[in-house]
Amino acid sequence: MARREGEQRMTRQSLTIRSLRTQNRSAALAHLITARDGTRAEIAAAAGLSSASAANIVADLIAEGLVAETGLLASQGGRPTSVLEPVADGAYFIGADVGERGVAVELFDLTMTRVDREFRGGSTEESPDTIAHDLTDAVEALRQRNRDRWSRVVGVGLGLPGIVETDDAGVQTLYAENLGWDPVAVRPLLGHDLPLFAENGAKTLAKAEQWFGAAHGVEHAVVVLFGRGVGLGVISDGELLRGSASSATEWGHLCLDRSGPVCRCGRRGCVEAFLGAQGILDRWAAAGGRFDGSGWTAIGELLDAAQTGDPVAHDTVENLIDDLGTALGGLVNLFNPERVIVGGWVGMRLMQHLSPRIEATTRAASLARPGAQFELRSCTFGGDTVALGAAVMPLESLIAAPVEEVRSRAARAAG
Numbered sequence: 001m002a003r004r005e006g007e008q009r010m011t012r013q014s015l016t017i018r019s020l021r022t023q024n025r026s027a028a029l030a031h032l033i034t035a036r037d038g039t040r041a042e043i044a045a046a047a048g049l050s051s052a053s054a055a056n057i058v059a060d061l062i063a064e065g066l067v068a069e070t071g072l073l074a075s076q077g078g079r080p081t082s083v084l085e086p087v088a089d090g091a092y093f094i095g096a097d098v099g100e101r102g103v104a105v106e107l108f109d110l111t112m113t114r115v116d117r118e119f120r121g122g123s124t125e126e127s128p129d130t131i132a133h134d135l136t137d138a139v140e141a142l143r144q145r146n147r148d149r150w151s152r153v154v155g156v157g158l159g160l161p162g163i164v165e166t167d168d169a170g171v172q173t174l175y176a177e178n179l180g181w182d183p184v185a186v187r188p189l190l191g192h193d194l195p196l197f198a199e200n201g202a203k204t205l206a207k208a209e210q211w212f213g214a215a216h217g218v219e220h221a222v223v224v225l226f227g228r229g230v231g232l233g234v235i236s237d238g239e240l241l242r243g244s245a246s247s248a249t250e251w252g253h254l255c256l257d258r259s260g261p262v263c264r265c266g267r268r269g270c271v272e273a274f275l276g277a278q279g280i281l282d283r284w285a286a287a288g289g290r291f292d293g294s295g296w297t298a299i300g301e302l303l304d305a306a307q308t309g310d311p312v313a314h315d316t317v318e319n320l321i322d323d324l325g326t327a328l329g330g331l332v333n334l335f336n337p338e339r340v341i342v343g344g345w346v347g348m349r350l351m352q353h354l355s356p357r358i359e360a361t362t363r364a365a366s367l368a369r370p371g372a373q374f375e376l377r378s379c380t381f382g383g384d385t386v387a388l389g390a391a392v393m394p395l396e397s398l399i400a401a402p403v404e405e406v407r408s409r410a411a412r413a414a415g
């Protein structure tokens, strides 16, 4: 009996030591990937480690092939200090932006530099069946071209156009109500035997901004995406807000006006019906605006016409700024962010032309105190970043645990 207790205590102790070492490895690797390089002393300071622990962890990461010494810094009076960097070729991640207009699949190295990409679709609207085909086909094309890298691909992340739920067994389902799709099982979408991760597209974008962009280094941020649809990711206390079953922050379908224009979700007056690209252009057309293009071109025509004094375009843009301020001010009151970060292809254009006005209307629509506590910024990454954000999911899995553990966990989830 005494022996058994002793054994259990030993197991617990070794588990604790192991999980501490895993945590230290995570902190050191995350620091090197975001900072791009660093010395052992910098890693120790950033990750809160003793210099002996930092040296051990760095030795582990070098042995895993993820980190290398790439240079020397002269130090005062002592031995020169080694500079460490992530090994670009040490691990790869696939991120896929799955939208109703097609599937963009991108391959990133450990420095999160895109090294290859493949696009499928674009001719017709996607459905769950065509997505499975296009995604599998695009990943296969990447595999054919990157055979020497393929054994180091950690996994595939999908940014999906709807709510992505994960059940207790790790099984994921996509609910894309506004596209009129029945619930879609996520795992069968990929006909490749790689660890698979999935998340709502706007939430993956918020992740990309948190790791590498405008939300880096803050604990509280709202990242809003204006494009064809409207999306939101909220970072609260450093974590992405998900709610009880992951649908939290489906802000695009928050009602601004019950008698407003009909939204793609079938309801009226949603944020998306006012501030999605089509909603903006419909209102311009209804006011008498005339334009030839659609999408990107037409939004550009609207902003140009407003700037050159076209009265209809001017009024449309004024209304747009007011609506935008009302919508963003609501987020400021709800979440008390340090940063409000605006992106998406429509959002980036609006920020480029109108950020001081957007800031003023947002502050005016917020309560005075939280309205004075945020800064407004554009997304670091353009409209086309869902794939990068999706690739952050397998990156996070590698940061959390060595690659063999990622693979065995994914195999268990796939059943």
Ligand SMILES: [Zn+2]
Residues within 6 Å of the ligand: 252, 253, 254, 263, 264, 265, 266, 267, 270, 272, 273
């Ligand atoms: Zn809606």
